[in-house]
Amino acid sequence: MKNKNLMRRVAAVAVAAAMTASLTACGGAGGKGGNAIKIGASGPLTGPAAVYGTAVKAAAEMAVEEINAKGGLQFTLDFEDDTHDAEKAVTAYGVLKDWGMQVSLATVTSSPGAAVAPMYRDDHIFAITPSGSSLAIIYEDPDNAANPYGNMFQMCFTDPNQGVASADYLAAHPALGTQVAIIYKNDDNYSSGIYNKFKSQAATKGLSIVYEGTFDDSNASDFTVQLKKAQDAGADLIFLPIYYDPASLILTQANQMGYAPTFFGVDGMDGILTLEGFDTSLAEGVYLLTPFSADASDDLTKNFTANYKAKMNDIPNQFAADAYDCVYAIAQACEAAGVTADMSATDICDKLTTQFSSMTFNGLTGQNVTWSQSGEVSKSPKAVVIQNGVYVGVED
Amino acid sequence: MDFLSYLINGLGLGSVYAIIALGYTMVYGIAKMLNFAHGDVIMIGAYVAFFSISDLGLPLIPAVLLSVAVCTLLGVLIERLAYKPLRSASALSVLITAIGVSYFLQNAAQLLWSSSTKVFPGVIPSGGITWNGLTVSWVTMITISVCLVVMTVLILFINYTKTGRAMRACSEDKGAATLMGISVNRMISITFAIGSGLAAFASVLLCATYPSVNPTLGAMPGIKAFTAAVFGGIGSIPGAFLGGLLLGVIEILARAYISTQLSDAIVFAVLILILLIKPTGLLGKKLREKV
């Protein structure tokens, strides 16, 4: 018993120390305290998915700083860690609410976003997620895409949209390959979501799918089996609705096997060229449908990429671009609706909901971007092909 | 021919598991603890090798040696700071500490090197030997050969050197070993040093085949290698070798012939089956029970 009492005591000391530490907390980034509109956000800053959260946080901070520097509308951002976990996202939501969040970037990833969406609805706070692409973030009944929350918006494509767009593109361009193999990550919302819609759209478009392979978190490194099966099935095109990180392994292993089909990716593939240490010659000839590419030559993208590089010493990916656009879209809507920092979250929510479903936005990830009443974004993905280590736009 | 090709890929994957499993099994044999931080030592090894090749521009061999040196040092340091003070504590306290160390290493790596994946440079040329339509890549061949060499050296060391025999004595009976004038603490430190050094080898082989370097790189191979060590009979060095190879082969074959989704479930189901038939693993020693 003595030992156990001791443990209890030490634990109490630890909590006391932690509480003292939390009292000396410093607030979120940027903004002039009282008269700035409080933007909340959560995403994974620690754990395996941290790379996405870190990118979104950095880009959102950049946008807030830029907007604040202009002197007009003022924002302040609090970005909380949710470790890509629904439970932690709900606690992060609690932290943001305690802080007094008025507008939100919701979450970076899908399943945490689905967990907090009903809370945003109940508390009537406007939210637009930069990269949570699952239908469950904007619809209460995602299986039928029915009962939209109404105040949840998306900046990125929904997963089904990408699947349909990819199947349509492949059907229209038989030169790329006609025998399609798919390798997707079956424990990932994003990947499975795209896969499901791609498959049904491919069936209606008459695409021939010769092999379907999966992987999950616990075996995301060895793809020799999947690649060999695809090769044996005679696939001349591999559709990869996955993130660039496992995709880089697939490209490497296919190269080691001497197997060279056309690889076709979606927006998650963006970032493959900027992977530290990646031999970009392996990605030569890879096609992808993406709304954003860091190599684009317009001024907006150039500035953004340069500033992001200065801040993070890294090339921005589509997560960063979507987050940057989110903040600017919120700013545009706030300005148009005359939102001020002293309004309640509920008032802001009403104003922004109307504003978003009627406005047109031009940003990094697209021109003439609009939103439907249910929060889905409408923008056009661009097909690009990697040539000599850079993206080259493909003309239709 | 397909079967042979899968089998060889499985042996390649299994060789990596085997080298990692050696680290688990040696530490378990002598310190009777499950060192859950072992997978994260591998991750550190991978980062060291990555930076020494791509930033310092070192060739492969010096980079591996540097990585081995850093991992060995890290292993000894972890043992000194976190495990040694708990020598007399319950096995569970040590287990929790090991988990703490694992969290620490992962988060430290994330803070130091960011969580974005880095791609390990292609140190081993791609392609391989093709014979009768069967292609074996260089990476696989090198992995399997390194594993064989490491294994042989380790068995020779354990059986024919003074230190090796002292280590075995400690794992058999600590009290008697102390009476024979063996410093048990020193032997445990040496074991940690060897195990962590092997982790560095494993990290380079792992990354040569699967060139993604990130802070959670060691977690899954760690669990699988731990399973491999138990497969073979934890504490037994040939057992870890056998267990690792078997695990790799079963995993690849299950994925090829049964289902990519269920390959993990199958690997673990086979493990359970083996333990039910042979409760101390394939090559594990049956301990006599005393009242």
Place this chain on the structure above:
Amino acid sequence: MKKKIGLPAFLTDRKYRSRTTSFAFVIFGWVILEIMMNTGSLSSLFTSLLVPVCCYIVAAIGLNLNVGISGELNLGQACFMSVGAFTAVCLSGSLAQTIPSPVIRLILSLFAGAFVAAVFGALIGIPVLKLEGDYLAIVTLAFGQIVKSLITNTFFGIDDAGFHFSFVENKVELMPGGKMLLNGPMGATGTERISNFTTGIILILISLLVVFHLIYSRSGRAIMAARDNRIAAESVGIGIFRTKMLSFVISSCLAGAAGALYGLNYSTLVPAKFDFNTSILLLVYVVLGGLGNMTGTIIATVVLVLLPELLRSMQDYRMLIYAIVLILIMLLTNNETVRTALQRIRRKVRGKTNG
């Protein structure tokens, strides 16, 4: 036969003291938190933590029965939570039309979750309990992975035509208006959130009642005898397998109920949530709280769930600090100097209050 007059037995008798402390502690915490909630002084952060903390406490109490009382290292407790959670989510989803009352549905789902998890516990217990020590631990780990993998590959939906089920490959095609209750790796989405804190506290009290009843019963003594010396226990006629099975099943049953409450507290739940890391986390709660010490488990769970939240101001460093705190606690509580020093202080304090 003269009975001593004074305090009732549950306060004085050593046998009952730890039991009383546990109950008193939980009820005290409940009252305080209820008062805080009703006066609105509890922040949103803490409010959102109430239910998950209750779930982890119940699962950890179950695990402590395993690890502390019967002495088996179980590295797969999370898989029973998973079974309970998805059972409850599916049941609650299917009954949404027939039973509109959330309270009745919650209670039914909790029972269903606990029951199915107990069945899993019994099935898994048969091979597991034939093994010993670290081998037993690794087999529980293996089952944890297998169960996770099975749930990840299960597809279960409901529409007007009835239930649809498929395994590995999603062949479930629902009519418009249908609902996927368990969508393989994507888990459950759009779950109605019907869990509440009161149910959580009641669940903790029930699990304490069950566990203490078992510990102080004949079976409990047999379990502990088997833990302390298996051969000696066997030689006096204790059926080792039966006693161990009893505690294993109760443990998984509690984890199932905890999972059910957890699953119904979030609108979405993925199978990957209940992985090896969650099992390890529960084990950390148990070891830190003290083996066999239920009050300790409750405190350790509360502290370790709160700790990362309180460390939020440390930003990126918080999980690093969490790891350091974990290591330091283990080192300090096992350090002889610290131990004797604390004991001396305790003796002094006690001496003063007594004198």
